[in-house]
Amino acid sequence: MAPSPLREKVRTRAEDRPGVYRWLGAGGRILYVGKSVRLRSRLLSYFREERGKAARMVAEAEDVNWDQRPNEFAALIREMRLIRAWQPEYNVQHKRDRRYGFIKITREPAPRLVPVSRVHNDGASYYGPFAQTGWLTQAVHDLSLATGLRDCPAHTPIHFGDQLEIFSGGRVPRCIRGDTGTCPAPCAGRCTTAEYNRRLRLACAFLEARSRAPLAELEDSVTAAAAELRFEYAATIRDRMETLEKLWSHLSGFRGQMENLNLVYSVPGYEGDDRIYLIRRGRPCADLPMPKSSRARRRANEAVEEVFQPVPGDRDGRLDGDAAAEVLLTVSWFNRRPRERERAVAPERWLGGVVVGSGRRAG
Numbered sequence: 001m002a003p004s005p006l007r008e009k010v011r012t013r014a015e016d017r018p019g020v021y022r023w024l025g026a027g028g029r030i031l032y033v034g035k036s037v038r039l040r041s042r043l044l045s046y047f048r049e050e051r052g053k054a055a056r057m058v059a060e061a062e063d064v065n066w067d068q069r070p071n072e073f074a075a076l077i078r079e080m081r082l083i084r085a086w087q088p089e090y091n092v093q094h095k096r097d098r099r100y101g102f103i104k105i106t107r108e109p110a111p112r113l114v115p116v117s118r119v120h121n122d123g124a125s126y127y128g129p130f131a132q133t134g135w136l137t138q139a140v141h142d143l144s145l146a147t148g149l150r151d152c153p154a155h156t157p158i159h160f161g162d163q164l165e166i167f168s169g170g171r172v173p174r175c176i177r178g179d180t181g182t183c184p185a186p187c188a189g190r191c192t193t194a195e196y197n198r199r200l201r202l203a204c205a206f207l208e209a210r211s212r213a214p215l216a217e218l219e220d221s222v223t224a225a226a227a228e229l230r231f232e233y234a235a236t237i238r239d240r241m242e243t244l245e246k247l248w249s250h251l252s253g254f255r256g257q258m259e260n261l262n263l264v265y266s267v268p269g270y271e272g273d274d275r276i277y278l279i280r281r282g283r284p285c286a287d288l289p290m291p292k293s294s295r296a297r298r299r300a301n302e303a304v305e306e307v308f309q310p311v312p313g314d315r316d317g318r319l320d321g322d323a324a325a326e327v328l329l330t331v332s333w334f335n336r337r338p339r340e341r342e343r344a345v346a347p348e349r350w351l352g353g354v355v356v357g358s359g360r361r362a363g
């Protein structure tokens, strides 16, 4: 049974308005973070739970607190950032949209390409989001083959040829790719760190839509296979090329898509706390009160100009875990609520004086 002081605290102090709440255990440990557009109702509903995860959590909780937010979008951003920062035990995972996936470059001695639907603060790089339609796994596999990156499990021991080792002889590749030449076999000391990193750079350049070199190499392989009358092999390579062409077209399309995620998004707030959110390449970077005078508009314009200044590396498409999670949140938010898109304008339009949602110019 939940301790009644907590229920009393919620009943007497919480308001039915958007916000983020935290259930706290012994020593202030965060057990769970959630958001709601009606904080008070949501929190009181926990005390009616008699079994299951919510009931267990409330029984364990020693306190509950909350922050008010002006609107649901703000609450969603705050919830996501808190969950990523604290990883509360009752938030098994942040609610995520499984329709999207990313290509991750792992942070390992011999990095791999991996298709993922979750992003972490693990120092890895992420490319995406891609529509998760099953083809991504094949595309990642084909790109690994085409660039010569390993695709074996993370725990595979790696021994580069330039590593100083007392017992280094006699190692054999741990899978057939080492023998067929589609992997330089860093598991068997058959390539140096520099050789492997050269292949990694090849894959990165492709993922950043800067170089089609892996496709050009496949083209050469097809020509050579056909000349040697190895038609079956040539057909396999052609299939691979088709998948990589599709991946390339997504990757080159990203540049435009990310520019479309430069937005000044106006959101009506609770009790008139209307805000604008400056969303830069899919990441909510800043928010400020909706300007209601020409002086406030000038100040808002200064903030817009500052946030949307070009930054080196902007266009390479590489994201860290936090950036990837925030881009995904923004994409999912607008895809699920297409009408909200009408409240958002490109920064240039905002600076040109457009009043969001009306097509008018600010006076």
Ligand code: SF4
Pocket: 149, 150, 151, 152, 156, 173, 174, 175, 176, 177, 178, 179, 183, 184, 185, 186, 187, 188
């Ligand atoms: S050859 Fe070795 S490094 Fe390459 S994929 Fe196979 S097990 Fe991994």
